[in-house]
Amino acid sequence: MKDRELLIGVTGGIAAYKTAALVSRLVQAGAGVTVVMTRSATRLVGPKTFEALTGRPVATRTFGPSPHPHIELAQAAELLCVAPATANILAKAAVGLADDLLSTILLSFDGPVLFAPAMNARMWQKPAVRRNIAQLKADGAIVVNPGEGYLSCGETGAGRMAEPDVIFQAIAGALP
Secondary structure (H helix, E strand, O other), X not given: OOOOEEEEEEOOOOOHXXXXXXXXXXXXXXXXXXXXXXXXXXXXXXXXHHHHHHOOOOEOOOOOOOOOHHHHHHHXXXXXXXXXXXXXXXXXXXXXOOOOHHHHHHHHOOOOEEEEXXXXXXXXXXXXXXXXXXXXXXXXXXXOOOEEEEOOOOOEEEEEOOOHHHHHHHHHHHOO
């Protein structure tokens, strides 16, 4: 991981708190990490958490001081990992919808893309979600399947975002 440049996309799933542990581990391993958060994600974990862990500003806005942040961020990174990947971002990525910074980066990015889905077990089993996962895999994305267990909604089943160590290993394995 030393001296590798990574982009971590954080979406609005409760598992976003686990992404802080992933980012910390990546930084401790020597990676340069830039975090991109959706608006919903910022309601669950504050950008300051990721800024403290990475020593870098967190990207949240499609339009900012630079006219093309999605292009610049995409060109600067070797790998993009979205964790947690909600059903919403999976759907956007599967059909090429670009209506926020993270989804425009997904369309601009040329390197390996990993998704670590996290959602309710019933959502994970929906045909639409399964189709989106299949499309993303067909497009070359790597999907780190969720685990089974207790979910934040109080139910038990598949849908828990993979543990940070599992995602870390997937990132390490996907780097050229």
